[in-house]
Amino acid sequence: MQIFEKKELKKRSDNLSDWYTDVILKAELADYAPVKGTMVIRPYGYALWEAVQEIFNRMMRTRGVENAYFPLFIPHSLLEKEKEHVEGFSPQLALVTIGGGEKLKDPLVVRPTSETIMYAMYAKWVHSWRDLPILINQWNNVVRWEKRTYLFLRTTEFLWQEGHTAHETEKKAIEMALAAFEWYRQVFEDYLAIPVYQGIKSAAEKFAGAKTTYTNEALMPDGKALQSATSHNLGQNFSKVFDIQFAGRDGKMEYVWQTSWGLSTRVLGGLFLTHGDDNGIILPPKIAPIQVVIVPIESKHVKKNALQSARDLFLYIEPLKKELEGKGIRIRVDSSVESLGRKFNKWELKGVPLRFEIGDTEVDSNIIKVARRDTFEKFNIQRSDIVAYTERLLVEIQKSLFEKAKKFRDDNTRDAATYDEFKKIMSSTRGFIRAFWCEDAACEAAIKEETKASTRCLPLNSRPGLEHEASGVCVRCGKPASHRWLFAQSY
Numbered sequence: 119m120q121i122f123e124k125k126e127l128k129k130r131s132d133n134l135s136d137w138y139t140d141v142i143l144k145a146e147l148a149d150y151a152p153v154k155g156t157m158v159i160r161p162y163g164y165a166l167w168e169a170v171q172e173i174f175n176r177m178m179r180t181r182g183v184e185n186a187y188f189p190l191f192i193p194h195s196l197l198e199k200e201k202e203h204v205e206g207f208s209p210q211l212a213l214v215t216i217g218g219g220e221k222l223k224d225p226l227v228v229r230p231t232s233e234t235i236m237y238a239m240y241a242k243w244v245h246s247w248r249d250l251p252i253l254i255n256q257w258n259n260v261v262r263w264e265k266r267t268y269l270f271l272r273t274t275e276f277l278w279q280e281g282h283t284a285h286e287t288e289k290k291a292i293e294m295a296l297a298a299f300e301w302y303r304q305v306f307e308d309y310l311a312i313p314v315y316q317g318i319k320s321a322a323e324k325f326a327g328a329k330t331t332y333t334n335e336a337l338m339p340d341g342k343a344l345q346s347a348t349s350h351n352l353g354q355n356f357s358k359v360f361d362i363q364f365a366g367r368d369g370k371m372e373y374v375w376q377t378s379w380g381l382s383t384r385v386l387g388g389l390f391l392t393h394g395d396d397n398g399i400i401l402p403p404k405i406a407p408i409q410v411v412i413v414p415i416e417s418k419h420v421k422k423n424a425l426q427s428a429r430d431l432f433l434y435i436e437p438l439k440k441e442l443e444g445k446g447i448r449i450r451v452d453s454s455v456e457s458l459g460r461k462f463n464k465w466e467l468k469g470v471p472l473r474f475e476i477g478d479t480e481v482d483s484n485i486i487k488v489a490r491r492d493t494f495e496k497f498n499i500q501r502s503d504i505v506a507y508t509e510r511l512l513v514e515i516q517k518s519l520f521e522k523a524k525k526f527r528d529d530n531t532r533d534a535a536t537y538d539e540f541k542k543i544m545s546s547t548r549g550f551i552r553a554f555w556c557e558d559a560a561c562e563a564a565i566k567e568e569t570k571a572s573t574r575c576l577p578l579n580s581r582p583g584l585e586h587e588a589s590g591v592c593v594r595c596g597k598p599a600s601h602r603w604l605f606a607q608s609y
């Protein structure tokens with residue numbers, strides 16, 4: 119028996135963070151680039167991002183949101199227009215001060231987000247209520263300088279989508295912000311199999327310049343929260359600054375009501391952290407670029423010659439592949455010259471949900487050996503049953519990954535009635551803590567300073583276990599508090 123190289127991958131069970139970096143590099147999802155804080159997203163990682171794009175484009179189309187593209191450079195003076203906004207971003211800005219060999223009079227900011235440049239254009243385009251709504255999204259890269267970086271989770275340059283809409287009434291803007299917020303929940307829960315708590319950000323944690331920020335918060339296996347996608351009701355904060363006015367139905371001039379919302383490549387980091395084991399990542403079938411890998415096993419028999427065996431294998435596998443593809447299942451046949459063990463390890467590392475092993479034995483008895491990535495179970499399935507079986511199993515794996523992550527999240531969401539309890543949770547298991555908070559920013563900052571836990575959100579929906587109590591006292595300062603907030607240490 120050959121001993122296959124599994125030794126290389128660091129163990130997830132030993133140290134999640136070391137495993138995370140290692141598995142991203144070894145599964146060829148991404149690699150470090152020459153500039154510190156930047157990374158290359160490799161084809162297998164990029165295929166996941168493309169899948170997210172496809173899903174999200176489909177969702178946006180249901181409300182008529184269209185894709186467009188705005189420039190990478192923003193005049194610094196434009197960014198400075200909205201005071202709160204520029205203050206929120208200034209420590210992270212990358213500035214271009216020289217262009218074409220000359221010092222620029224107005225330095226250019228490499229976009230950290232595109233509100234300012236887009237809204238300067240919206241001011242030009244909007245005149246009457248008939249020009250509304252504006253429903254634009256762009257897929258692009260943004261730059262926010264980071265001192266410490268972490269593949270996918272915190273990089274100086276990252277990819278995302280940023281939706282920016284303008285409406286006639288605040289009601290319509292809020293509807294839009296909430297629709298995007300719901301799309302994000304669907305991306306996480308229904309596709310990435312990551313359960314999220316949905317809620318509203320505190321004043322200190324909300325987006326710079328927003329009236330309300332809606333957030334989706336996920337729990338990672340190390341007990342830290344990942345803020346995964348946010349949607350903002352911008353009110354008229356930006357339209358007043360950028361002078362986006364329209365003549366209303368009554369002829370009076372009014373400022374538009376706006377939203378912005380973003381989902382970044384950070385979610386892929388959350389995906390890799392959430393589902394995995396010592397053998398690699400585990401991809402939920404709905405998002406997996408390859409759902410089934412077929413590994414042909416060459417003949418070891420003497421009763422057939424090698425050529426005949428290879429032909430039989432090909433004739434067995436090709437129609438099977440076509441049939442599965444016809445059902446929309448994403449297949450890869452691995453006919454590479456590597457050893458079987460290496461092939462198995464490689465596809466386990468890359469998290470492909472199902473592996474089919476097909477050799478002479480399977481061909482002769484008209485079966486397929488199926489191996490499930492998440493549980494390592496193996497089954498012998500009749501050829502005639504395989505398509506329906508595969509479809510069913512992919513649904514089951516998707517569901518099972520979500521349930522497992524949800525159980526972990528629920529088991530690690532705790533109530534803290536006293537500050538001692540709060541601190542004890544934060545110094546041991548971490549996870550989400552539900553506690554009354556007085557909503558005073560100084561108290562919030564002190565909690566963060568003393569325990570590393572920040573407010574993640576005020577949960578919006580009353581899912582089981584998250585019902586709002588009438589009132590209570592702040593877990594730290596004892597002042598009256600009207601809501602239980604969700605706290606956690608964040609990524």
Ligand SMILES: [Zn+2]
Nearest residue numbers: 556561592595
């Ligand atoms: Zn307090």
